[in-house]
Amino acid sequence: MSMAFQIPRGTQDVLPGDSEKWQYVEHIARSLCSRYGYQEIRTPIFEHTELFLRGVGDTTDIVQKEMYTFEDKGGRALTLRPEGTAPVVRAFVEHKLYGSPNQPLKLYYSGPMFRYERPEAGRFRQFVQFGVEALGSSDPAIDAEVMALAMHIYEALGLKRIRLVINSLGDLDSRRAHREALVRHFSNRIHELCPDCQTRLHTNPLRILDCKKDRDHELMATAPSILDYLNDESRAYFEKVKQYLTALGIPFVIDARLVRGLDYYNHTTFEIMSEAEGFGAAATLCGGGRYNGLVQEIGGPETPGIGFALSIERLLAALDAEGVELPVESGLDCYVVAVGERAKDEAVRLVYALRRFGLRVDQDYLGRKLKAQLKAADRLGASFVAIIGDEELERQEAAVKHMASGEQTNVPLGELAHFLHERIGKEE
RNA sequence: GCGACUAUGGCGAAGUGGUUAACGCACCAGAUUGUGGCUCUGGCAUGCGUGGGUUCGAUUCCCACUAGUCGCCCCA
Numbered sequence: 001m002s003m004a005f006q007i008p009r010g011t012q013d014v015l016p017g018d019s020e021k022w023q024y025v026e027h028i029a030r031s032l033c034s035r036y037g038y039q040e041i042r043t044p045i046f047e048h049t050e051l052f053l054r055g056v057g058d059t060t061d062i063v064q065k066e067m068y069t070f071e072d073k074g075g076r077a078l079t080l081r082p083e084g085t086a087p088v089v090r091a092f093v094e095h096k097l098y099g100s101p102n103q104p105l106k107l108y109y110s111g112p113m114f115r116y117e118r119p120e121a122g123r124f125r126q127f128v129q130f131g132v133e134a135l136g137s138s139d140p141a142i143d144a145e146v147m148a149l150a151m152h153i154y155e156a157l158g159l160k161r162i163r164l165v166i167n168s169l170g171d172l173d174s175r176r177a178h179r180e181a182l183v184r185h186f187s188n189r190i191h192e193l194c195p196d197c198q199t200r201l202h203t204n205p206l207r208i209l210d211c212k213k214d215r216d217h218e219l220m221a222t223a224p225s226i227l228d229y230l231n232d233e234s235r236a237y238f239e240k241v242k243q244y245l246t247a248l249g250i251p252f253v254i255d256a257r258l259v260r261g262l263d264y265y266n267h268t269t270f271e272i273m274s275e276a277e278g279f280g281a282a283a284t285l286c287g288g289g290r291y292n293g294l295v296q297e298i299g300g301p302e303t304p305g306i307g308f309a310l311s312i313e314r315l316l317a318a319l320d321a322e323g324v325e326l327p328v329e330s331g332l333d334c335y336v337v338a339v340g341e342r343a344k345d346e347a348v349r350l351v352y353a354l355r356r357f358g359l360r361v362d363q364d365y366l367g368r369k370l371k372a373q374l375k376a377a378d379r380l381g382a383s384f385v386a387i388i389g390d391e392e393l394e395r396q397e398a399a400v401k402h403m404a405s406g407e408q409t410n411v412p413l414g415e416l417a418h419f420l421h422e423r424i425g426k427e428e
Numbered sequence: 429g430c431g432a433c434u435a436u437g438g439c440g441a442a443g444u445g446g447u448u449a450a451c452g453c454a455c456c457a458g459a460u461u462g463u464g465g466c467u468c469u470g471g472c473a474u475g476c477g478u479g480g481g482u483u484c485g486a487u488u489c490c491c492a493c494u495a496g497u498c499g500c501c502c503c504a
Contacts, residue, residue, distance in 0.1 A: 006477090006495070061502055065429080083504085113504075118429075120497065122504085129504060196501080213500085261503060271504095284504060311504035339462060372456090374464040382464095389462060403464070 010117070010125025012313075020328040021319075022128075025312060026110060029130050029153050036149050038106040038132050043087040045112065049077040054297055055086030057263025059203040066115040080114035083262070084131045084309055085291065086298070092135055093300035104136035110312075122282025122314050131288075131309035135295065138304035140237055143268045143290060144244035150272055150286050150308050151250055157315070158324040161275040162285065164250065166241070167258035169206075169226055169266050170234035172293070178229035179205055185223055193217060210259045225256040234267065241268055264291040268306065274314075276321035285318055286310035331381030333359040333424050336398075337373040339389035346388055350398075350413065357417040359424075378403060384420055386411075 007013060014022055030040070049069050056062050068080035081087055088107060092098065097105055110130045117123060132149060134142050147164060154162050169175055182205040186193070190201050194213045201208065208214070209223060230238060245252050252270075260269045269289035288308025295303035319326065334354060338347035347363050354361040362380065364373045370387070377385045386398040398416055401408040402423070411419045 009495070066502085115503085117502075118500095119495095120499090123502090124504090127504065131504095210502095280498080281502095282504075287504060309504060314504060337463080370462050371460085371464075376464085378464040385464080387463070391462085399463085401463075406464090408463085 008125070010119035010123075012124060012126070018316075020330065021316060021326050022312060024326050024328050025157060025315060026130065028156050029110070030108070032149060032153050032156060033108040033132060036106070036145065036152075038108040038134075038149075041088055041091060041107040041109050042111070043084075043091050043109065044081075045114075046078045046080050047087050047090065049079040051086050051090055051298070052079055052082060055089065055264065055294060056083060060261055060263055062115065062261065066117055068114045068116055082113055082115045084109050084111070084113065084129055085133060085262075085264070085294070085305075085307055088131075088133045088307075089135070089294050089298050089300070089305065092133075092303075093295060093298050098136065098295075098301055098303055104134050104142065106132070106134045108132040120282075121280050122311075122317055124313060128312040129309040130312060131307055133305060133307035135305040136303055138290075138292065140240035140268075141244055143241045143306055144248060144250075146288065146306050146308055147245065147252075147270055148248055148250055150288070150310060153310070154272065154285070154315070154318075157319060157326070159274075159315075159318055159322060161322055162318070163273050163275055164245075164252040164270060165255045165258055165273060166245075166252050166268065166270040167226070167255055168230060168234060168238035168241075168268055169259070169289075170230040170238075171266055174226070174230045174234045175206075175266065177231075178224060178226045181224040181229060182206065182208065186219060189219060192219070204263075206259050207261075209257045227254075227256045237267055260287060260289055264294040264297070265289040266292055270308070272310070274318040274321065276318060279318065279321045282314055282317070285314050331360070331383065332362055332377075333382070334361045334384045334386055334420055335373070335377035335380060335382035336361060336363045337370060337377065337385055337387040338363065339370050339387070342393055343388045343390065346393060346413075350386070350388070350416070354417055354420070357421070359417065359420055383424060386416060386420075388413075 033040075049067070052067065053063055058064070062082045067082055070078055072078055088109060092105065108131065111128065112126050113129050114126050116125060119125060132146060134146055147166070151162070151164060170178065183201060186197075186201055186205065186208060190198050193208065194211065197208045197211050197214055200211075206226075209220070214220060242252075258269055258271060260271075267290040270287070271284050272286040273283045274285050275283075286308055288306070290304070290306040292304040294305060295301065336347045336351050336354075338344040351361050351363045362382075364376060368376065374385060382403060385401045385403060387401065388398050392398055392410070395410070396413050397410045398413055399408055400411045400416070400419065
């Protein structure tokens with residue numbers, strides 16, 4: 001076979017068999033969001049490049065090397081969105097939703113994101129994020145709510161081996177104090193660290209703590225922890241968040257080195273990881289945090305915010321790694337088997353009538369023989385098969401066979417819908 | 429972006445510098461003339477990721493490209 005076309009690198013087709021799982025996962029996530037009072041927002045897949053430069057931060061990896069940026073025919077600089085928060089905040093500001101009577105405004109979104117990265121298992125160039133944003137409140141209870149919601153989604157789907165990791169980056173003052181302490185700590189011996197870290201010292205010293213290469217260097221162990229530099233207010237906030245999580249019975253661990261890759265975070269940051277064995281490098285299922293300065297950065301009034309984003313691909317991979325079977329619906333209620341020309345004509349009408357009635361019904365379109373039609377019905381997971389041939393037509397009946405038991409009875413065509421409806425109701 | 433490994437039918441998977449590219453699953457047909465799941469029989473890659481090169485001859489050797497996987501980086 002000639003491979004004339006191939007899917008672009010790092011992208012995926014979701015085929016029947018898997019698409020049901022996607023639908024199920026998205027359905028659960030949506031309905032839980034609704035239960036927590038979050039409403040859907042849909043924003044474009046591309047935005048002005050400037051939005052991400054300002055929103056995500058131009059020292060971040062995302063902006064520096066991962067954006068799909070292009071110029072349109074009108075000369076505009078546009079970018080396929082690499083994340084969902086900046087667009088939501090843009091919409092929030094643009095539509096003046098800070099004036100909405102619903103405060104805080106609680107939103108969720110679901111859709112593809114794009115990052116130009118080297119693909120591997122669990123990492124794609126186009127991937128789907130499901131995320132929430134709560135704008136307008138700096139109540140630590142909403143930090144806890146957002147984390148609870150994320151955990152709830154995973155648990156509702158059947159994941160067990162997951163871990164919530166939290167940290168606090170503090171407010172601007174705390175971050176500044178910590179940053180100065182970091183620069184002081186590393187400056188003299190910065191040449192001992194990797195080249196990336198030498199750059200980070202000036203761009204974003206916080207990220208040095210996250211470096212995997214230098215993780216065992218003695219300077220790391222003695223590096224100042226952000227948690228020691230939280231001012232009273234920030235410390236009190238973090239304490240309250242932890243207190244609420246505990247009150248909700250949600251287990252968590254604190255990792256003072258949890259530094260997230262986007263510039264806009266302050267105060268609470270968190271990740272949810274999979275602990276399923278054999279789950280590779282892409283163990284981060286969900287990431288989020290508070291971004292109190294972002295709305296202002298995008299041009300709106302000072303408005304606090306917090307949110308998370310989770311990857312559907314990684315969620316499905318985690319379900320797979322834990323061996324969780326999703327209760328996805330499949331199969332047919334009835335497969336109509338026709339033998340002969342006249343029966344075929346009747347089958348076409350009958351199938352449509354049963355579908356209009358609300359049943360999941362199908363028939364043969366390949367001119368197959370009785371036997372092959374039965375086989376097809378079996379393969380499609382049909383609960384019942386309704387067979388019509390000359391004899392049945394004569395009596396205006398169908399021979400209805402229950403596939404699991406093999407039992408077969410004749411049912412008048414006019415009563416077939418009700419017969420099936422009743423029997424299928426009894427099955428579940 | 430760097431390093432390593434991999435690429436054979438719808439899927440999994442053997443294999444060789446040279447007449448017919450194993451096998452398993454799936455699929456199709458028949459045994460069973462109107463009854464699926466079991467069994468048996470038969471069928472099913474002029475083709476070995478793409479493009480070049482070496483050679484009398486390459487799926488098998490070499491190069492490039494493409495894609496996947498793993499590690500680094502980063503994250504969702």
